[in-house]
Amino acid sequence: MSQNERDPNPEEMELDELREEIREIDRDIVELIARRTYVADSIAQVKELEGLPTTDSKQEERVMDRAGENAEHFDVDSNLVKAIFRLLIELNKVEQRSTR
Numbered sequence: 001m002s003q004n005e006r007d008p009n010p011e012e013m014e015l016d017e018l019r020e021e022i023r024e025i026d027r028d029i030v031e032l033i034a035r036r037t038y039v040a041d042s043i044a045q046v047k048e049l050e051g052l053p054t055t056d057s058k059q060e061e062r063v064m065d066r067a068g069e070n071a072e073h074f075d076v077d078s079n080l081v082k083a084i085f086r087l088l089i090e091l092n093k094v095e096q097r098s099t100r
Contacts, residue, residue, distance in 0.1 A: 033088070036088065037091075037092065037095075040092040040096075041092075041095065041096075044092075044095070044096040044099065047096070048099075054093055054096045054097055055093060060089055063085060063089065064082055064085060064086070067081050067082050067084075067085040068081065068082055
């Protein structure tokens with residue numbers, strides 16, 4: 001299914017339907033954050049077992065570059081997307097430090 005097939009057509013939808021679409025998207029975003037956090041926790045465990053530092057600036061840079069590329073691909077403000085990813089990375093690092 002292409003992005004255009006999934007996008008609601010505002011002319012054919014009522015306000016309540018559009019708001020329901022937003023609720024579903026919000027739930028999906030939270031689910032993806034939970035999945036990302038779970039994987040980040042697994043990475044933290046591997047880092048601890050291997051004696052690696054919590055912070056990997058080169059990996060963080062790759063994540064930020066990828067976030068910017070994805071933002072451009074979906075025509076979303078890359079600064080906004082990068083700010084969100086910066087927050088996710090920082091939250092994961094705080095969690096990793098607190099469990100060590």
